[in-house]
Amino acid sequence: MKHPIATILFFCGLGFVGLGAVYSAMAQNKPDAYDWQLPAGFPEPRVPEDNPMTTEKVELGRYLFYDTRLSGNDSTSCSSCHLQALAFSDGRAVSPGSTGQLTHRNAMSLTNSAYSATLTWSNPTLNTIERQVIVPMFGEFPVELGITGHDDEVLAHFQEDNRYQVLFAAAFPDQLDPISFNGIVKALASFTRTLISGNSIFDQYRWKDPNVMSESAQRGMNLFLGETLECHHCHTGFNFSLSTAHINTTFEERAFFNTGLYNVDGNGAYPTPNVGIYEITGNPRDMGKFRPPSLRNVALTAPYMHDGSIATLEEVIQFYEDGGRVISEGEYAGDGRSNPLKNGLVSGFSLTPQEREDLLNFLKSLTDESFIRDPRFSNPFADN
Amino acid sequence: MNVRSGLLVLFSLCALGLSSVVFAQDHSAHQGMNMNMDMGSGNTTIRFSARVGDSDVSCGIMYESLGSHNSEVELTDFRLYISNVRLINAEGEEVPLELTQDEMWQHDNVALLDFEDGSAGCADSGNAMLNTKIVGSSPDGEYTGLVFDLGVPDEMNHMDTTTAPTPLNIAAMWWGWQGGYKFLRVDMMADGKPWFIHLGSTGCESPNEATAPESPCSSPNRVEVRMGSFNAAHNFVVVNLDSLVSDIDLSTSVPEPPGCMSFSGDPDCAPIFKNLGLALDNGTPLPDVVQTLFSTQ
Numbered sequence: 001m002k003h004p005i006a007t008i009l010f011f012c013g014l015g016f017v018g019l020g021a022v023y024s025a026m027a028q029n030k031p032d033a034y035d036w037q038l039p040a041g042f043p044e045p046r047v048p049e050d051n052p053m054t055t056e057k058v059e060l061g062r063y064l065f066y067d068t069r070l071s072g073n074d075s076t077s078c079s080s081c082h083l084q085a086l087a088f089s090d091g092r093a094v095s096p097g098s099t100g101q102l103t104h105r106n107a108m109s110l111t112n113s114a115y116s117a118t119l120t121w122s123n124p125t126l127n128t129i130e131r132q133v134i135v136p137m138f139g140e141f142p143v144e145l146g147i148t149g150h151d152d153e154v155l156a157h158f159q160e161d162n163r164y165q166v167l168f169a170a171a172f173p174d175q176l177d178p179i180s181f182n183g184i185v186k187a188l189a190s191f192t193r194t195l196i197s198g199n200s201i202f203d204q205y206r207w208k209d210p211n212v213m214s215e216s217a218q219r220g221m222n223l224f225l226g227e228t229l230e231c232h233h234c235h236t237g238f239n240f241s242l243s244t245a246h247i248n249t250t251f252e253e254r255a256f257f258n259t260g261l262y263n264v265d266g267n268g269a270y271p272t273p274n275v276g277i278y279e280i281t282g283n284p285r286d287m288g289k290f291r292p293p294s295l296r297n298v299a300l301t302a303p304y305m306h307d308g309s310i311a312t313l314e315e316v317i318q319f320y321e322d323g324g325r326v327i328s329e330g331e332y333a334g335d336g337r338s339n340p341l342k343n344g345l346v347s348g349f350s351l352t353p354q355e356r357e358d359l360l361n362f363l364k365s366l367t368d369e370s371f372i373r374d375p376r377f378s379n380p381f382a383d384n
Numbered sequence: 385m386n387v388r389s390g391l392l393v394l395f396s397l398c399a400l401g402l403s404s405v406v407f408a409q410d411h412s413a414h415q416g417m418n419m420n421m422d423m424g425s426g427n428t429t430i431r432f433s434a435r436v437g438d439s440d441v442s443c444g445i446m447y448e449s450l451g452s453h454n455s456e457v458e459l460t461d462f463r464l465y466i467s468n469v470r471l472i473n474a475e476g477e478e479v480p481l482e483l484t485q486d487e488m489w490q491h492d493n494v495a496l497l498d499f500e501d502g503s504a505g506c507a508d509s510g511n512a513m514l515n516t517k518i519v520g521s522s523p524d525g526e527y528t529g530l531v532f533d534l535g536v537p538d539e540m541n542h543m544d545t546t547t548a549p550t551p552l553n554i555a556a557m558w559w560g561w562q563g564g565y566k567f568l569r570v571d572m573m574a575d576g577k578p579w580f581i582h583l584g585s586t587g588c589e590s591p592n593e594a595t596a597p598e599s600p601c602s603s604p605n606r607v608e609v610r611m612g613s614f615n616a617a618h619n620f621v622v623v624n625l626d627s628l629v630s631d632i633d634l635s636t637s638v639p640e641p642p643g644c645m646s647f648s649g650d651p652d653c654a655p656i657f658k659n660l661g662l663a664l665d666n667g668t669p670l671p672d673v674v675q676t677l678f679s680t681q
Contacts, residue, residue, distance in 0.1 A: 041544065041546065042546075043547060202594075205594075206594050206595075210591070218592060221592060221593060221594060222592055224593075225560045225561075225593035225594060226593060227559070227641060227645045228641070230641060233509075233556075236555045236558065237544075237545060237546060237555050237558075238544075238546050244555065246546070248546065248548075248550075248553055249553065250488060250550035250551070250553055250554075251511045251550070251551075251553075252511055252512075253502075253510065253511050253554065253555070253556055254502055254507055254508070254509070254510060254511065255508075256507075256508070257508055283507075285504070285505070286507070289508075343508055343578075344573070344578020344579075344580065345578070345580075345641070347641065
């Protein structure tokens with residue numbers, strides 16, 4: 001036989017096609033693979049093998065995301081701290097959970113979290129959305145959704161609701177008892193993974209119409225991507241974050257930086273409990289190191305930094321111009337500019353007032369108006 | 385038997401059939417390779433060793449005396465792209481080394497050498513994996529020398545890291561759409577302050593920073609390295625960090641940026657470029673100046 005592999009493959013293929021047709025005819029309610037509709041220049045996101053993207057899971061996740069019954073006291077949903085109008089951030093420095101207890105850190109924008117190499121501000125071990133959503137659901141320090149201790153009640157809400165019976169059955173057709181926290185986690189992660197933003201003025205300028213971005217924003221873009229300001233080392237690539245991973249990623253690069261926001265003891269300390277990945281690694285060199293977030297929709301996500309301690313984008317630019325922050329009095333007093341753990345690329349620069357405005361206009365050009373209005377991401381209960 | 389177990393059985397049968405055929409093919413492939421070797425083809429490994437003095441470099445070590453001011457230096461990154469590797473045969477001809485396409489460190493004729501392991505000071509922008517060799521094949525024969533380029537060839541230099549094949553998909557080794565890749569990235573903390581060496585093409589003209597240029601950059605800044613005497617079986621290519629920074633006062637730097645990012649106007653770049661044998665104003669080889677970063681041992 002001249003091509004034995006080809007021949008066997010051919011017959012195997014025939015067999016599979018035949019049986020496959022029978023099988024799909026039998027299992028008509030098989031979920032549909034999700035259609036990403038990715039923006040130009042965007043690679044396909046990574047998806048865990050045990051949670052493939054399906055239209056049905058995404059739809060279930062959307063309902064769960066907006067449902068306050070997914071909290072210990074029916075008061076709070078994911079969307080309480082992740083508002084679509086604010087690119088899924090909440091406009092607050094820190095946020096109250098279901099019991100009123102405040103979070104330690106600023107609610108991150110969920111924009112393009114499908115591409116985050118790690119999730120949250122400062123946890124190098126948290127690398128899937130599936131594992132991340134467990135934190136706000138069940139975390140007790142601080143309480144966010146506050147489900148711990150109310151597990152059965154919360155699950156009962158969904159088990160007794162006709163709409164959710166249908167949604168869960170469609171999302172997990174192979175499971176006899178599909179309404180579970182495992183299913184909730186998978187569906188929430190699937191929905192979160194769809195929150196992809198790539199239609200800003202910058203994107204339109206890059207891929208469609210070179211006249212759509214103002215001259216000022218174009219000058220700001222060249223400043224941002226140039227070598228004097230060094231912004232792009234941490235905020236690089238299509239997602240404007242070094243902490244980016246997708247199906248074409250080979251090397252798992254760490255991306256956590258100390259930017260000189262604090263220096264309370266002169267040796268680089270950040271105020272507890274927000275000590276960066278030092279909290280996880282215990283390595284003293286990791287003090288104050290946080291993940292560089294994507295800058296997409298950054299104009300919508302004030303206040304800034306891991307603790308929301310900088311109110312405006314103008315002040316953020318000034319902070320990087322200064323190469324760190326000086327706090328002259330109070331318990332956090334210290335000169336962040338001389339933080340010994342500060343990354344070397346946060347070395348400061350000086351801009352003219354025009355350049356400052358140009359840079360600001362570029363950052364504003366990363367706002368994606370269609371993303372914050374996209375009905376696929378909106379509150380499904382508002383439709384009814 | 386239901387449909388699923390039917391599928392399973394069919395799949396098992398197919399897998400069995402396939403594996404026996406693959407095994408047979410594999411066997412003949414080995415024979416083929418032996419035959420090729422008889423005809424004069426073999427594998428070649430070029431070993432690299434990045435050093436300070438006689439010691440291999442490593443993250444987390446404080447080097448006590450580097451640069452003209454004997455600075456205390458700790459590495460925070462050390463990676464570089466090598467391309468266009470050629471072996472010199474007895475007739476003095478350059479024979480290309482065909483790099484093994486390993487879908488990790490080598491693509492086309494480009495290889496990434498990675499001397500940082502993401503530990504200690506290298507944790508800000510590194511990863512755990514190391515690579516200190518280039519693997520390829522060339523026709524069997526006597527080779528007496530080695531030539532290669534430090535840098536990414538122009539035709540691959542302006543890809544998007546998002547879609548580029550590995551090892552050209554590393555954001556930390558990429559300036560951006562306009563500037564292309566950092567051919568050499570040496571990040572240091574010198575006397576407690578940052579000092580960076582980022583070598584790459586400059587003078588890259590495109591409508592803006594977010595667009596790749598259509599013609600080559602005016603300062604290519606690629607270094608051709610020639611080892612007149614090199615035997616891959618016995619020799620290493622040594623990457624001498626101390627030689628690269630020998631004439632530089634690392635205790636200070638002209639600000640914005642700290643160190644040399646390949647811009648011709650940056651005084652910090654002058655001694656670096658001289659040690660690379662490059663003219664700072666146009667990124668081409670300096671006549672009569674031999675680079676000192678690489679040597680043979």
